[in-house]
Amino acid sequence: MDLALALVEADHGADIARSVAQSLVVYRQRAGQSVAVLGGATRSGAAQPAGAHVADLICADTSHPHKVQTLAAHARISPRHLTQLFRAESESSPAEYVAFIRFGPARDKLHAGYSVTEAAMAAGYGSSEAMRRAFIARLGISPSK
Template sequence: MQRPGGQSQFSAPLEVRPPRTPALRSVVDLVAAQPQLPHTAGSLAAHIGVSPRHLARMFTAELDTTPAKFVEQIRLEHAKALLDSGRGVAEAARAAGFGSSETMRRIFVARLGVSPSGYRARFATARGGDRGGTAAESR
């Protein structure tokens, strides 16, 4: 996935090289396909039949990150895509798997330096204007 015309590339799939091992690829695919599920190290490890510690070693060796940071990054990318498409902040937080819009806001500010509503406003012009959302959703 790439944006045209020299726009900044904001896509997790561009940043993550595919895992070599089929087991880890299965975990990565699961998280990418369903970021809203409650992905814990234990549940992801059970998905491929390894211990959470071994899963963490696999992530570190192949992706240079932890399972939790990977899940957070995928959720962030999913939320950004939802906001880009005009969804409200609260709806994007739910659909991306964040526990609350406040959790999503903290991650946006920490990772991107902007709140979800600020991000949404910044990209509204690329969509041809903001499609709405209530003031409560924009927090």
């Protein structure tokens, strides 16, 4: 994915590459029954793995705090095991996944005319400053509206 974005940037510039990166949602099914939980979507068979179940819970309500201990309890596994599942399935921690998922709703709220503070609260950020840091880390720019 990074290579594809680098090629887009080389051909069309950083602004277009940034726009493409913002709009991407990546679905990935690994070999066997392992589910990758990226971009807010999961694929699974009849018996949903704990990691995918927790990912669906996070995606259903980004405004909820989603602490690792609470998510693990919901999945009836230990916080350590949940973290291991996320690392194996999505190469991120549960907290990193929550941060990744919150970004989309925050961006959508800004595009819909919400203020930065309103968008931050609706997406589950603790403050507009937390959302600002997330935008800078991901896009290199602060949110505005």
